[in-house]
Amino acid sequence: MAGIVGYGAFIPRNRIKSEEIARQWGKDPAAIKRGLLLEEKSVPGIDEDTITISVEAGRAAIERAGIDPRLIGALYIGSESHPYAVKPSGTVVVEALGIGPDVHVADFEFACKAGTEAMFVALSVVESGRARFAMGIGADTSQGAPNDALEFSASAGGAAYLFGKDHLLADVLETYSFTSDTPDFWRREGQFYPRHGGRFTGEPAYFRHVTSATRAILERTGLKPPDFRYAVFHMPNGKFPLAAGKELGFTKQQLETGWIVNTMGNTYSGSSPTGLAAVLDEAAPDDLILITSFGSGAGSDSFVLRATKLLPERRGRAPTVRSMLDGRRRYLTYGEYASYREKILVND
Amino acid sequence: MPSPRYWREIPARYRLEAGRCPGCEKVVYPARRVCPGCGHEGMDTVPLSRRGRVVTCTTIHVAPTEFQMEAPYPMALIETPEGARLMVQVADSAPNEVQPGMEVALEFRRIRREGRAGILCYGHKAVPVQKATS
Amino acid sequence: MREVAIVGAGMTPFGELWHSSLRDLFVEAALGALRDAGADRLDAIYVGNMSGGQFVGQEHLGPLMADHLGMAGVPSMRVESACASGGAALRAAYFEVASGASDLVLASGVEKMNDGADVTAVLASAADQESEVYHGVTFPGLYALIARAHMEAHGTTIEDISAVSVKNHRHGALNPKAQFRGEVTLEQVMTSSLVADPLRLLHCSPVSDGGAAVLLCPLDRAREFTDRPIRIRASGMATSAMALADRKDPAFLDAVSLSATRAYQMAGLGPQDIHVAEVHDCFAIAELCVLEALCFTERGRAGQATRAGETALGGRIPVNTSGGLKSKGHPVGATGVAQVIEIVEQLRGDAGDRQVKNARVGLTQNMGGSGASSVVHIFERV
Numbered sequence: 001m002a003g004i005v006g007y008g009a010f011i012p013r014n015r016i017k018s019e020e021i022a023r024q025w026g027k028d029p030a031a032i033k034r035g036l037l038l039e040e041k042s043v044p045g046i047d048e049d050t051i052t053i054s055v056e057a058g059r060a061a062i063e064r065a066g067i068d069p070r071l072i073g074a075l076y077i078g079s080e081s082h083p084y085a086v087k088p089s090g091t092v093v094v095e096a097l098g099i100g101p102d103v104h105v106a107d108f109e110f111a112c113k114a115g116t117e118a119m120f121v122a123l124s125v126v127e128s129g130r131a132r133f134a135m136g137i138g139a140d141t142s143q144g145a146p147n148d149a150l151e152f153s154a155s156a157g158g159a160a161y162l163f164g165k166d167h168l169l170a171d172v173l174e175t176y177s178f179t180s181d182t183p184d185f186w187r188r189e190g191q192f193y194p195r196h197g198g199r200f201t202g203e204p205a206y207f208r209h210v211t212s213a214t215r216a217i218l219e220r221t222g223l224k225p226p227d228f229r230y231a232v233f234h235m236p237n238g239k240f241p242l243a244a245g246k247e248l249g250f251t252k253q254q255l256e257t258g259w260i261v262n263t264m265g266n267t268y269s270g271s272s273p274t275g276l277a278a279v280l281d282e283a284a285p286d287d288l289i290l291i292t293s294f295g296s297g298a299g300s301d302s303f304v305l306r307a308t309k310l311l312p313e314r315r316g317r318a319p320t321v322r323s324m325l326d327g328r329r330r331y332l333t334y335g336e337y338a339s340y341r342e343k344i345l346v347n348d
Numbered sequence: 349m350p351s352p353r354y355w356r357e358i359p360a361r362y363r364l365e366a367g368r369c370p371g372c373e374k375v376v377y378p379a380r381r382v383c384p385g386c387g388h389e390g391m392d393t394v395p396l397s398r399r400g401r402v403v404t405c406t407t408i409h410v411a412p413t414e415f416q417m418e419a420p421y422p423m424a425l426i427e428t429p430e431g432a433r434l435m436v437q438v439a440d441s442a443p444n445e446v447q448p449g450m451e452v453a454l455e456f457r458r459i460r461r462e463g464r465a466g467i468l469c470y471g472h473k474a475v476p477v478q479k480a481t482s
Numbered sequence: 483m484r485e486v487a488i489v490g491a492g493m494t495p496f497g498e499l500w501h502s503s504l505r506d507l508f509v510e511a512a513l514g515a516l517r518d519a520g521a522d523r524l525d526a527i528y529v530g531n532m533s534g535g536q537f538v539g540q541e542h543l544g545p546l547m548a549d550h551l552g553m554a555g556v557p558s559m560r561v562e563s564a565c566a567s568g569g570a571a572l573r574a575a576y577f578e579v580a581s582g583a584s585d586l587v588l589a590s591g592v593e594k595m596n597d598g599a600d601v602t603a604v605l606a607s608a609a610d611q612e613s614e615v616y617h618g619v620t621f622p623g624l625y626a627l628i629a630r631a632h633m634e635a636h637g638t639t640i641e642d643i644s645a646v647s648v649k650n651h652r653h654g655a656l657n658p659k660a661q662f663r664g665e666v667t668l669e670q671v672m673t674s675s676l677v678a679d680p681l682r683l684l685h686c687s688p689v690s691d692g693g694a695a696v697l698l699c700p701l702d703r704a705r706e707f708t709d710r711p712i713r714i715r716a717s718g719m720a721t722s723a724m725a726l727a728d729r730k731d732p733a734f735l736d737a738v739s740l741s742a743t744r745a746y747q748m749a750g751l752g753p754q755d756i757h758v759a760e761v762h763d764c765f766a767i768a769e770l771c772v773l774e775a776l777c778f779t780e781r782g783r784a785g786q787a788t789r790a791g792e793t794a795l796g797g798r799i800p801v802n803t804s805g806g807l808k809s810k811g812h813p814v815g816a817t818g819v820a821q822v823i824e825i826v827e828q829l830r831g832d833a834g835d836r837q838v839k840n841a842r843v844g845l846t847q848n849m850g851g852s853g854a855s856s857v858v859h860i861f862e863r864v
Binding site: 357376384403404405407408409410412414415420423424425432433434435436437448459469471 | 600602603606612613614615616617618619620622623626627628629630631634675676677678679680681723725726727728732
C-alpha cells in the first residue's frame, strides 16, 4: 500500500471567543462552553479562503516530503466552501505550488467529509500506479448562521496530505467508507448559510456513520482500540468526538492529541485531517493511528495508519498544528467577526 | 479585472517569479524583457524567497472602493534576500506593529475580487514573523 | 533654436465648479489667455490633461477643444503625463515655437474631477497598475510610504511636513483664484483625519476642477502682444522608475533632480539664482522632497528650512506663493500651466499681496504620479 510522504496544516490567526458570540446574542457563555466544549474558534480574514488555506497547507506538505512539486500527478481539494461555485479551487492551488501542467485536478464536496474523500482518492491514484505522488486537501471557511448553535463552531482551516509509495512518514494500512442518504445538514444553491436538523444530526447521522465505519475497519484489520496510540474523529463540536470515542472503546489519552476543536472550532472538511496532522506532529515510529471523518448527507471515511521512522526527522520542516493554535493570534469583537465573515450587508 | 490581464501575471503573483539579468545579476520583480540596470534583453526566471524586511510602510485609511471593507490596512515595501523589492499589504498585524526594518514572511492570500460576480484575484501579503504576545 | 516668450495668460478659478464642464473650463482659460495677449489666431494648441477619458468619458481632446474655441482646423493635441500633463504641454508648445515650426502656440491644461468619477481609482492609474495598485495602494498611500522613508532617513517630523500646509494656506488666502482661501493652524493640520498614515486630510491637495492657458510666441514678436513678455529660459524633463519598489531611495525624487539639473544647465543658472518657485505639493511631503531635489535646501534639511520660514513669502526662496496645489487646488492636468501663470504674474509684478519683491527669475516644477515624471521650466523677465 501507499502512504503519507508529506503533510501540512494551516489555521488562520484570527480568533473569536465563545463568550463574545454569546454576549452578542444574550446567551449564557458558561452554558454554551459546557454544552459544546468550545472555548474559541478560528476566523478567516477577508483575504483568506479555502484556496489560500490549501496553498499554505500544501506548501508545508511539500516541504516535509522534500520532493519536486512537478512530480505530483494529481491534486484534489475537498471543501464545502469552495470560493467559486463553478471554477475549480484546485487549479489555483496547483499553479501556486508549482505543480503541473501535467496534473489531474478535481474539487470534491461532501460536507465535512470532503477532505478525507480527497485523501482517499489521492491515495488510490498512487496505489493504482497512475501517479507517483498525489495530494488530497481538506479545507473550509464555512459559515454559521447568526444566532444559531453552529455560529459557535463553524471555523476555518485545513490540512494537506501528499501520498506516495516510498519514504513514507505514515503507512496507510487500511481504508473503509460507510455511506447512506441521511439529510441531517445541507445548503441549497444560492443560500448563504446551511441548515440542519437539530438533534437529528446526532445519533442517526454523526454517531451512526462514525461508529459503523470505525467498527468495520477494526474488523477488517483485526485490530482493537487498545492497539492504537491515537484516534481522531470528526469534530463538529467538543462533545461528539469524545462521546463517539468512548462508545467505541477509546480512552481520553488516545483522543486528546487529535481533539483540537476546543480552540480551533469545526473546520469542516479540515476538521479530522487537521486533527490527524496534530497527531503526526507527535507520533512515534510504529504508533498506530485511527482517523474517522464524518460528512453530513451522510458518510464516514476511516483510515488506519502506522507512523514510520522517517516521521520524527521530517516533521520539523514546517509549523506544527499546536504552534498555530497556541502561537500568534488576534481576538476579534463580534463586529469585526461579522465584517470579516461578510455578514454585513453592502451594496454590490 | 479582465481575465487575460490577471492570468498573465499568475507566475509573478502566485509563485513570486522574478527575473535575474544574466548580464548584471540584478533581480527584478516582476520580471521584464529589458533589464532596468544594464539594458540586457532577456532574463532568467528565479523565484523570490517567501520572506523579507520592511523598507517603508503606511496604513491606508481612505481606501479604493474594492478595499473599503478591509480598511484600514497596512501596506509595505518589502525587500527580499535576493535584493528585489515588492509592494504588498501586511496581514494579521496589530495597529502600529508594522515598522521599517521588521522581518516578514510572504503568505498566499486573496488580494481582491471583482464584486459579487467577477473573478477572484490572488497573490501574496506580508505577515510579521516576530513572536507576538497574544 | 529661437527664444520663446509667454505673452498671454488666462485661468479659471480652481475649485468645485459645478456649472462648468471640461470643455467650458478649457474655453474660459483659453479665451482669457488670448484676450490677455490681444491675439485672435493660433498656429497650434496643446491640451494638458491626465484623464478626460476616466473622469468624464471624453478622449480626443485636441480637436474637441480647438473646435469649441472656434478654431477647428488648427493643429491640436492632448499631452499626458499624469499630474505633469500641464508642464508637459508647455514643454511641447515651447519646442514647437523654438524650432521655428509655429509662431503662436497655446499651452493649456484642464481637468474636470467632480463629475462623479471614482477619483481615488482614476488618480491611482498614474501608479503601477500591476505591482502597486493591484495590491490596494492609493495615490496618498504612495506619498505616505515616501513620507515614512523620509522620516526614517532624515528625522523629518510630522510637524515639518505639516508646516508646508500651513505656509501654503497662508499664501492661498491671498489668491482670489484659490480653491481654499483660509489659513489653517498647525494643530488643525495635525489633527485632521488620517488618509494614509502619516498623511492626513490637510496634508493632501484637494479634488478640483479648473483650466489654465498661456500663449507662446517667438521672443522677437512678443512686443506685438505685450509690453511685459516673460522669456522661457529653459525646459528640463526627466522620468524615473515607475514603481516605488524600483527606485534606489524611496525618499528621493530622482526624476525631479534630473529634470532640474537639465533645466539649470540649459539656462546656465543654479538654484541660488531663482527668486520665486512653484513646486508640485500634491501632498505636503512632496514639497519637502522637491525642495531637496531642486537643491533649494540640502538633502534631509527641507523640513527645518520650511519651519524656519525660508520658503514663505518674505523668506529666502518663496515657494508656492499661489497657495500651491494644497490651497490653490489641483485640477490635475491644469496644475502645470497654473504654476506657470503664477510665475508669469510674479515676474510681471502683477501678484498683488503675493508679490515677491524684484522677482526676475522664476521656476516651475510639475510632476506626475509618485514622481515618475517631472518637468521643470525656468522663466525670466525681459
